[in-house]
Amino acid sequence: MSSLQWFLTPYEFSPAVLLASLLAAGWYGFGLVRCARSGPVPGAWRRLAYLTAILLIYAVLQTRFDYWAQHMFFLHRLQQFVLHYLAPILVTAAAPGRVLAAALPQHFTRHRPPLGDVPPLRLVRHVLLDPVIAVAFFAGLVVLWVIPPVHSYAMLSAPLYAVMNWSMLISGLIFWGLILDPRSPRRNGVLGYGSRIAALFAVIASQGAVSAAIGLSVGNLYPIYAVCGRLWPLNPMTDQKLGGMVGFLAALTCIAAVLTIFHRMLGDESARKATRADADTGGPGHQAPGPVSSPQPGIPGGAQDP
Amino acid sequence: MHGIRHSFAALRRALGPAAAALLVACGGGGTHWKSMDITGVMPDLRFTLVDDEGRTVTAERYLGKVNLLYFGYTHCPDVCPLTLATIERAFARLGPAADGVRLLFVSVDPSRDGPKILHAYVAAFGAHIVGLTGTQPQLQALTKRYRVSYRYGRRDQNGDYAVYHSAGIYVFDRRGRARLLMTGREGADAIARDLERLLAGAPRTLAPPRERRPSVRASAGACPCPARAPLPGTAPAAG
Structure with missing residues (x-):
């Protein structure tokens, strides 16, 4: 077996991860084809970002990296950083969002009320x-x-380990979908910039406290890695310090997200000022969008436009 | 592949101890075991290996006693002999009840640990130890089942090499259900006390209420070690 083949063989095969990855990629690909038929497709960077995210998630869960992450604390922290953040x-x-929505059958897209108002989905939307x-x-999951x-227990129990990884990924998608929503709160009624920054500071506080701790x-907080065996004989305290640094x-x-939001x-x-100035002078600048706020009606993280 | 129903049952069993662990972490009292309770968290004892007489054996052969499962290798310079000696001392403390317990010493170094060497090695430690080893696929299946790792170091000029392996001791009850995980550093007394409880048929329940002790910080799996420098058992055994 070549070393690439060895690396790509899942340590613990999970049909759920494989199916979810294929579904996420296939759905997006189908949406791209539909988008291309009816109009513009997202830029190459956006397509690349989406594909990279799926490959990263698959790689940390279904390659040899998963085994490494089970047997070295700082690699485990890197795995969780990929699932929760990156x-x-x-x-x-x-x-x-636009591409994923384009892949839905016409019935759903023409359907009113929108998909997010179908009773079970509405519950998900209102709660999660x-x-x-x-x-x-x-x-909370950070802690x-x-x-x-x-x-x-999460490192010992296979089902609990899966719950940990899925919960990190799902909470990450929801959180970053809200915080980095490309739509401007000025027009779309999405979460305001102030709330986004406040939320980020709450996470910085918990993440910083945990990483410092x-x-x-x-003391050696995680003797479980010695009990189950480390990947190589790294000093446990070094492993723990490296793990703390991944937290930082x-x-x-x-x-960085706070700075992005400030931007x-x-x-x-400035877009609002320009609009107002144009209105005062009767200028033609009404459709000028903000330089950063994407004009794209994106639906991040699969969330439906409310 | 597990059925969905099985997965849910496993999940429920796994979340129970985690919730209990959370309670312990929040200062809700200690568990009644000296070592980590893994009841319902890890799968039952099951394997196909080769014993120290060269016979292919399965786990069923060893049911009926409380089994301790430990991974190591006979060329191990420190951790394995220390752990085996500690367990033997714990067995000695059990007195006649020691007939109800057994240590399964699984060598993860089958190329050097043939049946004869393995037999001589375990016999030197005591009567309640069985030496086991197996082919690489057999060993990989077992280590994966209990989420432990082993790895071979580089060969020196004499062809000797270290084997990096886990330090934990998995304890199974008479029916082969996973019950406890010991770090090997609890000491012979604590190990003997937990084994006595298991032999007495301690129920498979989680953390019954018990009088509070002043400084119970966490369960045994969490942070029992006040030492600042890593102890021998903390790092994977290198030989």
Whole structure:
């Protein structure tokens, strides 16, 4: 067996991960074909971001990396960073909503009320996509899975391990879909910029506290890695410190998100001023969008436009 | 592949201990075991291996006693002999009840640990130890089942190499159900006490209420070790 083949063979095959990845890629691909028939398709960077996100999620869950992540704490933290931050942020950056919606049968797209108002989906939207719940879900999971006894059981129990990975990915998609929603809150009634920044600071606080607690701890918090065997004989305290540093990387990502939102806010602000100035002078600038706020009616994370 | 119903049952069983662990973490009292309770968390004892007489054996052969499962190799310079000696001391503390327990020492180094070497090695430690090993696929199936790793180091000029392996001791009840996970550093007394409880048929229930002790910080799996420097058992055994 070649080493590539060895790396690509899932350590623990999960039909759910394989099906979800194929579905996510196939749905998007079908939507792209439909979009191309009726009008413009998203730019190459957006398509690439979407594909990269799916490949990353699949890679950390269904290749040899999964085995490495089970047997080295800092690699486990990297895996969770991909599931909770990196991949969902890439999905949001790809703004795949229009493409995914285009793949739906015509019946659904013409249907009124929109798909998100179908009773079971409405419940999902009201509960899971509620900003307060989504932020609490996201920040709570940051803490939950690294509580030492909980972490030990998650690494020992195969079903609990799957619950951990899926919960991180789903909460990541919901959270980043809300926070980095490309639509401007000025026109679309999506979460306001102030609330987004406040939510990010709540996550920075929990992520920072957890990372400091892990990275600066003088005791070995996770003896489970010695019990089950480390990938190579790395000093447990070094492993733990590296794991804490991955947590700081996550907190830094949130700070970068705050800056992105400030940038959009300023863009929106100048667009509004320009519109007002144009209105005053009777100029033609009414359709000028903000420089950063995407004019695309994206539906991030599969959420439906309310 | 598991059926959906089985998955749900497994999930329910897995979430129970996690919830209990969360309670413990929040200061809700200690578990009654000295080591980590893995009841319902890990699968039942099942394997196909080769014993120290060269026969292919399955787990059924060993049911009826409380079995301890430990992975190592006979060339191991420190961790394995220390752990085996500790377990033997714990068995000695059980007195006649030691006939109800058995340690399954699984060598993950089959190329060096043939039946004869394995037999001589375990016999040197005591009467309640059985040496087992197997082909690489057999060993991989078993280590995957219990989520442990093993890996071979580089060969030196004499052809010797270290084997990096897990430190945990999995304890199964008479019917082969996974019950406890020991780190090997609890000490012979604590191991003996937990084994006595298992032999007495402690029920498969989680963390019954018990008098609070002043400084119970977490369950045994979490952070029992006050040492600042890593102890020998903390790092994977290198030889």
